Amino acid sequence: MSAPTTAPATAPAPATAPAAETTGRRVEEILDRLTDGDTDAGAAAEELVRALMDFYGAGLTRILQLLGEDRQPALLGDELVASLLVLHDLHPENVTTRIGRALDTLRPQHPAEIVGFDAASGVLRLRSPASGGCGCPSTTQAAQQAIENALSCFAPEVTSVRLETPGPEPTLLQISRRPPTAATTS
Structure with missing residues (x-):
């Protein structure tokens, strides 16, 4: 009897990453629904979001430390990763560089x-x-x-x-000599 063969494991296809702006709006909408009429539930929901943000921020800090500065640039060009780093005040680049x-x-x-x-x-x-x-x-x-x-x-x-946006191009004013056929009278 031969040993059963197994198919090689393949990595799952990456899921489409949610946009930071869309996710932020969604979180705000959910918090608004939770606070609608029940201030205790709203306060608890906001506390839960803060606790999770602190936890994920600490995890991202540790990841950056483990990667070291020489391997961080690969992360900075990724929109999702960059938005997470900014959200947790961990992005190593200044605002002008990030705008660029x-x-x-x-x-x-x-x-x-x-x-x-x-x-x-x-x-x-x-x-x-x-x-x-x-x-x-x-x-x-x-x-x-x-x-x-x-x-x-x-x-x-x-x-x-x-x-x-730039205004209209200035009118070109052409200066040249008088045509040779123009006679001057004195």
Whole structure:
């Protein structure tokens, strides 16, 4: 009799990761439902969320320590991991670097350069280069929405985005010599 053969184990296919912004909204909606009419249940639900956040934050801290600084950069480009690190105040990059990382994820569809960031108000000012598009307000709105979505994962400190678009090109004023046929009279 021969030994039974077993099929090699395969790793399960990765599940689609939930977006940080969507998950945050969902948690808020559930907490609102729990607090609707019952303040004790709402307080208990909020305490439960805080306890879980503390637990997961401690676990993420330990993971980062075990990985060491040389292996952390591989994690920082992942939107889900980056949003978890930011949520727990563990992201090793400063806000300006994270804003740049978020904007990099949108190029070349929505290029934008940083004009300034006011940490006190959370307002990020960006300049959009002249576009080859139609210049429609809907195009600008789509770009702004894409930028805000990317920033919500990488830099939630940004609470408002002001997208500046360049004005019309200045009229070219051509200066040249008088045509040779023009006669001057004295």
